[in-house]
Amino acid sequence: MLSRFLSFLLLTCLFFSCNEAQKTDDTTYDLWIKNAKVIDGTGSESYRAHVLVLNDTIAKIEKDTTLEFLAQEQVDAAKKVLTPGFIDTHGHGDPIESPEFKNFLAMGVTTIALGQDGYSPREKDLSGWMQKVDSVNTGVNIAMFVGHNSIRQLSGVNYEEVPSEEGLAEMKSLLNNAFDAGVFGMTSGLEYNPGSFSKKEELEELAKVVGERDGLIMSHMRDEDDTEVEQSIRELLSQGKYCPVHVSHIKSVYGKGEERGNEILSLLDSARAKGVQVTADMYPYTASYTGIAIVFPDWAKKPHDFDEVVAKRKPELQEFLQNKIAQRNGPEATLIGSGEFAGKNLKEISEELNKPFEDVLIEDIGPYGASGAYFIMDETLQKTLVQSDLVNICSDGSPTMRHPRGYGSFVKVIETYVNDDRLFTLEEAVYKMTGLAAKTMGLQSRGLIQEGLKADLLLFDPAKVKATATFENPHQLAEGFDEVWVNGKRAVTNAQFSGERFGQMLRKQIPQE
Template sequence: MTKVLSLFVFALLFSPLSHATTYDWLIKGATIIDGSGKPAYTADVGIKKKRIAFIGSADEKVTATNTVNADGRVLTPGFIDLHSHGSAVKQGAFTNFLAMGVTTISLGQDGYSPVTEGFQDWHQQWQAQGSAVNIALFVGHGSLRRSVGLNDATPASQAQILKMQQTLDKALADTFGLSTGLEYVPGLYASKNELLTLARVVRQHDRLISSHMRDENDGKLLSSIDELAHQGQAAKVHISHLKSVYGKGAERGKEILAHIESWRHKGVQITADVYPYTASYTGIAIVFPKWAKTQQQLEALSETQKEQLASYLRQRVAKRNGPQATLFGSGPYQGMTLAEAALQAGKPFEQLLIEDIGPEGASAAYFIMDAELQETLIQGPQVALSSDGSPTMHHPRGYGSFARLIQDYVIKKKLLTLPQAVHKATGLPAKILGITDRGRIAVGQNADLLLFAPDKVKATASYSQPHSLAQGFDYVWINGQLAWQQQRQTDVRAGQWLRP
C-alpha cells in the first residue's frame, strides 16, 4: 500500500498538468539540484505565494505571471551561510551575499549579538526598510557576559551565571542558539562550569551552540574540539570556521576530520563549517597574549611587562608566518602588511603594535592556513560552507566564498561534485540550524532559489579588491520574489527574520 501511494504521489508531481494553473513564476527546463546531495534531474518549477508549488512537466494549460526559460541551467536552493557578519539595521541591502547566491545569513556570531533581550525591538529597527536576505540570529555568549557586568577576567559568580541562564532561556525562543567566541574578550575568561551550565539551557530548547573555539592553533586544535564536544554532551554543537593554524597537508586534515567523527560515534551531535580561503580575518588582538587583550590591560602594564609583551609578539608573529603575512584591513595602516607598516613607521613591528596600534586598534587578514589541509576539511561529510564575511570586511570571503565553492572546488579542482557542493551550501546548513522549510527544492518549501550556469560562476574579489561582487548567479529568488537578476539587485527586499 505504501509503495502504491508513493507511486501515486510521484506521478502527481512529475506528470504533465491536465488542468489550468497559474503561478507567480514558472521556471522551465531547469537542471534541478535539490540540495539533498542526490543527482540532478530535469523539470519545470512553479512558484506561488512564496513557496514552491509545482515540480514536474508543465503543459500548455499552465500559465504564469512570469516565465523564465532555464535552457538547461542549474536550479538550486538558495545558499545558507552558517557564519556571517553584518547589521540588518545599517546594511539591509546585503548585496555582497545576494551576488554570490546567499539567501539566508546567520548573524550574532563569535559570541557577539546585537541584543540579548528585546528581539522584537531589534526587528522593528530594520523591518520598515527590510532585509534583502533572510536572517537567522544567534545570541552571543560574550554579549550575555557583558549584560551581567563581566567585561574582563573576573570569574562569573553563581548569581551572574543564573542571570545569564535566565536571559538565554528567554532569548532562545527567538534565536537558533548560542554563539561563543572563546578566543575573544570576554568569552575567553569563561570557565567550563559556566559553559556547561549554559549548554544545558540550549539543550532544553533543542538549539545549537556555534563556537569560535578557544584555540585554532594546530597543537591545541584537538583539545579545543574536545572542549566543545564535552558541551555537546548537553547540546548540539557546531565548529565555526574550522581551520588549523600552522597545520600542513591532507593527512593532517583527515586526522582532524577523524577526531570530529570519533565524537559523533560517541553520540555527540557535532558539525562544522569552513570558508574557502587560506587567510583568516579578525582583530589584531589575536596576536596579543591573554593578559593584554584590551587597551585597558595594555595601558596598565609596567615597562618590564611591556618588554615581555614585545618578546611575546615577536615570537607569536614569527610563528604566524612573519609580519609580511598580516595584512591590515582597518586602522591607520589599512591595505599594508605589518612589515610594510613597521618600515613606514621606522620601528620594529612589535613596537608598532604596542605603541601605535594596540590590541583594539585594527583588524587584519592573516595568511596562516594550508590550502591542501583546508581543502581536505571541506570534503568532510558533516562540514558545510560558510563565508565568515560581511558587506564591509576587508577580506574577499564576504564577497566570494560561495562563488569560489563552485568555481574552484567543483569546476577547477573537482574536489566535489556539484550536488555535493550544493548540499554543503543548502541542505546541510539547513539541517544543522534546524530549518525545515528551506534548503531543499521540494513542493511546499519556501522559494529561495538560484538559477545559474556553473561554468559562468566567478569569484572576482581579491585581497586587494575585496569588495568585488561575484558573477554568474543569473536569478535569485527569496521567498518567491525576484531579488537579483543578471548582476543587478532588484528593489525588492523579501528577506525575513527566521525564527526556530
C-alpha cells in the first residue's frame, strides 16, 4: 500500500514538474525566434536560445528551449545563426535623396555612420537636416558625424592655413551646435581640401570641444602612403589627448608584408598603453576609392586655378602625374568609377584616345572630373591590420559608388576571413562587425543581442552568404542574409525586401544614445 502511494506521489510530482517546465509568461510578444544559435556580438561563444521581441526591443532571451511562449509571429531558427545587425562605422550616401540603402541591408548592415572624410551636409543647422531624414524614413539606422572640412567651409575659414580668432570661434560654435543636434563626433579628411590646410593647433582646439562633448574624432588621415602613414597616425594621436580618436579605413599605400603591418599597429598599441583611446576600421579589399584629385599635386587643386596651372606649368604637371601613377602601380591600376570613362582603367582610356595617360588626366578628366578605384594595397599587410583587437569592419561604401565594397564588405569578411582563410571564428568576426563597432562609436542600445537593447537582428546560414559584387559589376546585392529586422520590424523576409523602411535617425545623448 505504501509503495503504491509513493509511486502515485512520484508521478504527481513529475506531472507538475513537466507542466512547470512548459509554463509560459503572460506576455504576448511580437516575435519569437525559436531555437536560434545566438552569436551575441560580444565575441563570446555561441549558445542556443529563444529570442523574443516586443515592439522595437529584445525583450527576453531564454536558454531553456523547452519553454513555450505566446507571440504574434514565430520563426524557426534551428538551422541558422542569429546575430546583431552589422554596424558600418564608415558609410556614404544621401538618406534624403536615396533612403532605401538596400545595398547595406543585403549585406546585413542595419546601422551606418555618415558624415565621413570631413564632409557632412552643408547646413549650419544639422538638427533641421536630421528632421528631414526622420520624415523620409530610411532603410537603415543612421548615426551622423559632422565634417571638419564642412565646418571650415561654413565658418568662412575655408582655405586659411591659420584661422583668425573669430574664425576658430565660429568653427567651435558650429561644432557645438552639431553636438546639440545629436552627432556622435567629428570626422576629418586631411588629405582633402580645405582640411589639408589645417594645422596641429586648430585640430587640437577642435579636439578639446569633441572631448568636452563626449564625442569621437574619426579621421581620413593626412597621408596614407607608407612613408607618411606613421606621421599621420601621430598627428591623430596628438588629438587623442583630448578625446577618443579613430583611424578611418586604416591602410598603408605601397606598404607590404606582415612585419610592416605590425609596425603600424604598434603605434596604436603604444598609444593605448599611454591612455589614448585609439581605434580603427578597415574594409576587406585591396583597392581604395576616392576622387581622382588624389593623384594631382596640391598646386593644381583648389584654391588654385587649374586652367592657369595647365597654361603655365603643363610639362611639370605631366611629369608629376607620370611619376605619381607609376608609383601607384601604373595606369592599369587606376579604374575610373564615374563620368564618361566609368568602368575603364587609365591604360585602356589612353589607348582608346591614343594619347598618354597623363594627358588624359589633364585634358579629359581633370582633378574633379571623376572618382576611381586604386589597386594600391598589399593583401598580407591588410590582413595583419584587420586582426588587431582595435580594428572593426567598415565598408567606406555607398549605394552608387563603383566599388564592390559598398555591396560586399561585411559578407566578404564571413566568406573570406571566416570560411576560407580562417583568420577569425564567426564569433570574432561578428564582434568586429557589431559589438566593437558599437562600443567605438558610443552606440549604447545596439550592437549586441541583449535584453533591453534594440532588435536589429540577422538570421542566416554562414555557409551560404556570398558577395556577388565585382569591380566590373559593383552594384550587385549580396546574398545569404535571409531575414533582417530593423528596430524589430522585418526589412527582409526570405531574402526579399519588404518594401518598407524601418530605420531611424539616431542622436547621441549623454549618457545614453
